[in-house]
Amino acid sequence: MCQKLCGNDSNHAGEPAKEGSSRRDFLGKGASALGAAVVSSTPLPALAAPARDDLRDLPKDTGASHRRYLLKGGAVLSMDPQVGNFAQGDVLIEGKQIVAVGPNLHAPGAAVINAAGMIVMPGFVDTHHHQYQTALRSFLSDGLLFNDGLPHGEKNYLDYIHFKITPVFRPEDAYIAELVSSLSQLDAGVTTVVDTSQVGHTPTHTDAVIQGLQEAGRRAVFVYSPGSGPGNIFPNDLQRLQSQYFSSSDQLLTLAMGGEVFDPAFRTYWAIGRQNGLPIVTHLVGSIGQATLVEQLASEGLLGPDLVFIHASKISDASWQAIAQSGAGVSVAAPIEMVMRHGMPPLQSALDHGVQPSLSTDVECTMTADFFTQMRSVFTLQRALINERAINGETNLPELLTCRDVIRFATVEGARVARLSHKIGSLTPGKEADILLLRADSVNVAPLNNVPGAVVTLMDRSNVDTVIVGGRIRKWRGALVDVNWARLRTALEASRDYLLQAAGVQRELF
Numbered sequence: 001m002c003q004k005l006c007g008n009d010s011n012h013a014g015e016p017a018k019e020g021s022s023r024r025d026f027l028g029k030g031a032s033a034l035g036a037a038v039v040s041s042t043p044l045p046a047l048a049a050p051a052r053d054d055l056r057d058l059p060k061d062t063g064a065s066h067r068r069y070l071l072k073g074g075a076v077l078s079m080d081p082q083v084g085n086f087a088q089g090d091v092l093i094e095g096k097q098i099v100a101v102g103p104n105l106h107a108p109g110a111a112v113i114n115a116a117g118m119i120v121m122p123g124f125v126d127t128h129h130h131q132y133q134t135a136l137r138s139f140l141s142d143g144l145l146f147n148d149g150l151p152h153g154e155k156n157y158l159d160y161i162h163f164k165i166t167p168v169f170r171p172e173d174a175y176i177a178e179l180v181s182s183l184s185q186l187d188a189g190v191t192t193v194v195d196t197s198q199v200g201h202t203p204t205h206t207d208a209v210i211q212g213l214q215e216a217g218r219r220a221v222f223v224y225s226p227g228s229g230p231g232n233i234f235p236n237d238l239q240r241l242q243s244q245y246f247s248s249s250d251q252l253l254t255l256a257m258g259g260e261v262f263d264p265a266f267r268t269y270w271a272i273g274r275q276n277g278l279p280i281v282t283h284l285v286g287s288i289g290q291a292t293l294v295e296q297l298a299s300e301g302l303l304g305p306d307l308v309f310i311h312a313s314k315i316s317d318a319s320w321q322a323i324a325q326s327g328a329g330v331s332v333a334a335p336i337e338m339v340m341r342h343g344m345p346p347l348q349s350a351l352d353h354g355v356q357p358s359l360s361t362d363v364e365c366t367m368t369a370d371f372f373t374q375m376r377s378v379f380t381l382q383r384a385l386i387n388e389r390a391i392n393g394e395t396n397l398p399e400l401l402t403c404r405d406v407i408r409f410a411t412v413e414g415a416r417v418a419r420l421s422h423k424i425g426s427l428t429p430g431k432e433a434d435i436l437l438l439r440a441d442s443v444n445v446a447p448l449n450n451v452p453g454a455v456v457t458l459m460d461r462s463n464v465d466t467v468i469v470g471g472r473i474r475k476w477r478g479a480l481v482d483v484n485w486a487r488l489r490t491a492l493e494a495s496r497d498y499l500l501q502a503a504g505v506q507r508e509l510f
C-alpha cells in the first residue's frame with residue numbers, strides 16, 4: 001500500500017526519526033480519509049475515478065512522448081504577436097509541446113479534436129494563491145485584512161485565519177486543500193499557480209503541500225515558506241526539498257523562495273534564495289509601513305528581476321520607478337485588495353510606470369479563485385476610474401484597458417512573473433501545451449463576435465470545455481479527468497470540521 005508516497009521516506013537520510021514517523025502518520029491518515037483511491041498505482045493515485053460515459057471519447061495517452069493530436073477549427077487566440085490569431089485555426093501538439101499553430105495544418109497520423117465553436121487560447125496563470133486554505137472557503141467573505149484601528153476591522157484575516165486557524169493545520173489538511181484547490185482552478189482554466197501557502201509548520205507539512213500540488217497534475221510554482229510552532233525549520237529544509245522534489249527543471253512543479261519583507265530576517269532569506277538560483281516572492285503592502293521600503297531596498301542594491309512583489313498597493317512613486325528599473329514582477333490581487341482594504345489595486349500606478357502586472361487570487365476564504373472574476377475585476381475597475389476622471393473634465397488621460405490587455409495580464413504576464421515564459425503563456429511552437437478550449441457557442445456567449453471580448457466580458461467557468469497541461473488533457477468536454485469528487489469533498493469537509501473545532505471557531509452558515 002502507499003507505494004509511491006511511502007517510498008519517499010528512504011530519501012530522508014539524516015532527518016530526526018520523529019519526522020519520519022509523523023510523515024507516515026500523515027500518509028496513513030490521508031489514506032484512510034481518501035479511501036482506496038489513495039493507494040492505487042495509477043499516475044494520479046489519490047484521484048482515480050470510475051470510468052464515465054462522458055470520458056469515453058477522451059484521446060488516450062495525451063502528453064506522452066511523441067503522442068500527436070490536433071485541435072482543429074477553433075478561433076485561435078495565440079497571445080503571441082509572431083504567431084497571430086486565426087478565425088479558424090489548428091494547434092498541433094506532440095508529447096508535451098506545441099508543434100505548430102495555423103490554418104489547415106496537415107498532421108498525418110495525429111488524432112483530431114474538433115474545436116469548432118471553441119476559443120483556443122493559453123491557460124491562465126495565477127501568480128499568488130494560498131491554496132492551503134481551501135477548507136475555509138467563504139469563511140471570511142466579509143472580513144478585512146487586519147484590525148487597522150479604522151472602522152469595520154473586528155472580523156479580519158490576521159486574527160482568524162493567520163493566528164487562530166492556520167496554527168492547528170495538520171499535514172493532511174494542507175494536502176487535501178492543495179489538491180482540491182488545484183483541481184478547482186484546473187476546472188476553471190487556471191493551468192498554473194504560484195502557491196504561496198504559509199503552512200510549513202514541519203517538514204511533513206511542507207511535504208503534504210507539495211504532494212497535493214503534484215497529484216493534481218497541474219503546473220505549479222511552490223513557494224517555500226515558513227509555518228509556525230516548534231517544528232518550523234524554515235529555511236533549513238531547502239536543500240532537502242531541492243534534492244527530493246526539484247532536481248529536474250523539466251517537470252510541472254518548480255520552486256521559489258518565500259522571503260516576506262514582514263520578517264526581520266528577510267534579507268537572509270533573499271540571499272539564500274539567490275545563492276540557489278530561485279525566484280523570490282514577498283507580499284508588499286504600503287499601508288502597513290512599506291510605502292517606501294522598495295526605495296530602501298533599491299539603495300541597498302537588492303532589487304532584481306528575480307523578485308515578485310504581491311499587492312504593491314499604496315507604495316511611493318519612487319518605489320514604482322525602482323520596480324520598473326529592476327524588472328521585478330508584480331502580482332495584483334484586485335478583488336481581494338478591494339474587499340479586504342489592502343488599498344486601491346495599483347493597476348494604474350503600475351501601468352503609468354511601464355510595469356505590466358500579473359493577476360492573482362490570494363485567498364478563497366474571501367473570494368473565488370476563478371480567473372474570469374480576476375479579469376473582469378481589473379477591466380471594470382481601471383475603466384471606472386479613468387472614465388470618472390474623463391467625466392470630471394480631466395484630459396491627457398491614460399488609455400483604457402482593453403479585453404486583450406487583461407487577457408495578456410492573465411497569461412503572458414503571469415508566465416513572466418512566474419518565471420515560466422520559456423515554457424508557457426502563449427500558443428507558441430516550442431512552448432509546452434497549456435491550452436484552454438472555451439465554448440463560444442453556448443447560451444451565455446453565442447453568437448461569437450469578438451474573441452477577447454467574449455472571454456473577458458461574457459464567459460465563466462461553465463464555458464471551460466477542455467483544459468490541457470503539458471500536453472495532457474486534464475479536463476475533457478466539461479468534466480475533470482481522473483477525479484473522484486465525492487471522495488475528495490468528504491475529506492475536505494472532514495478537514496474543515498477538524499480545523500474549526502481545533503481552533504475554537506464557529507461556522508456561521510447564515
Ligand SMILES: [Zn+2]
Pocket residue numbers: 128130196283310362
Ligand atoms: Zn497573499
